Amino acid sequence: MKILLVEDETRLAEAVAASLSKTGIAVDHTALLGDAIELARQQTYDAIVLDRRLPDGDGITFIPWLRSAGVVTPVIVLTARNEPKERVAGLDLGADDYLGKPFLMEELFARLRAVLRRPSALAEPSIVAGRMTVDPIRMDVMVGELQLDLPRRELMVLVTLAKRKGRTVLRSALEAEIYNYEETIQSNALDAHVSRLRKRLADADAGVSIHNIRGVGYLLKEH
């Protein structure tokens, strides 16, 4: 689960990124519309949170650009004030929701959850694999009746693999999903997480296993 945050108020952006990453959502952040376009070309996000007032233009112009490129990723627009006029403009241009600043972090989360839950969103409601049920929206994992509590990064790995269960996930795709572009990875941290995750899944008797495809990536299998 990864979202793109386009916001030039540093403090706010940091707060949002920090809070989201706590719940296991990776955040790419940029202050510039131009960079945002570049990032959106490079990878797909599960959602985009977009400020209107940006140094290099009105954020809202981003939306038609996205849509015309065939991108259906849900967009939540942030505006400085709760002006109905602005709101209508945003929704007309294809925003999925709208939020006036200042807002409660909890509110942003709620809307993100709402927007990610939509059928248009890429994420399925819930994924079953072995004795395990993964909810990619709430970011939790049940094994039988018990919740399996995992550290943040391991949770992200597992959810990403679960979303493509039975199919190989490229190593690079996993890394991209779990780390944002600021956090470069300089070692086999991913392998370490996979290893620890495997142990936890075995201990919990989750009925799945993580296979490695040499030189390519990883793969979640039920057994």
Add this chain to the structure above:
Amino acid sequence: MKILLVEDETRLAEAVAASLSKTGIAVDHTALLGDAIELARQQTYDAIVLDRRLPDGDGITFIPWLRSAGVVTPVIVLTARNEPKERVAGLDLGADDYLGKPFLMEELFARLRAVLRRPSALAEPSIVAGRMTVDPIRMDVMVGELQLDLPRRELMVLVTLAKRKGRTVLRSALEAEIYNYEETIQSNALDAHVSRLRKRLADADAGVSIHNIRGVGYLLKEH
């Protein structure tokens, strides 16, 4: 447990809020219909207490708005006089109960309790965990045959965790449930409550424990 109070008479609103919060119910209060709509979008309440006569319109117009948005939260309507005409209008529009001003605080509580007890209410009748029984409506906790009386905030924490026992409750969700949007939290007050609560639960041998999911939230487990 959290309710939304929409009322423009300051004295009355304060009295209601004070009394409710004593019993462990958090209250968000606003005098304006517009704000109420905004708040109701932001979070879900267990009940809404709604005055009709508001500075920016008839409170009752709020109800169709809510219902059309799929919100089933029970609504209690307050009106200045006991006019049957008004009452019918309110109930027709989907209010769950109705109360003429002036009223006894005790009466409002009784109706709130009634309305919260209804199956439509989100809260289950009673939650058992370990040797502990939590009644989220009456806001009390029994351990064995003995009632465990907890300070207000600790009680709110426990009930919130109990309602989602076995599953992780986000830190931010806990804070939202326990504090209203005016009370900003500037420190680890929540942690402090959890800590004190843990001690009390251990002393009372409640047969449950509160786990922390680092960076995410808390989780109530039976043991």
Add this chain to the structure above:
DNA sequence: CGACGACCATTGCGACAGGATTACGGCATG
């Protein structure tokens, strides 16, 4: 077919962030 090299698995370590605990002072309540 065997050996080498690339890739992966596992594990311990140190740094660090975040949580746990507790003492204190303010405040309300009775």
Add this chain to the structure above:
DNA sequence: CATGCCGTAATCCTGTCGCAATGGTCGTCG
């Protein structure tokens, strides 16, 4: 005036993470 609750902050403690070293596995090429 005493008691108890709450928020704050200081301090201590613990889990998680990235890292790297070591050992294992697989494929490939001589």
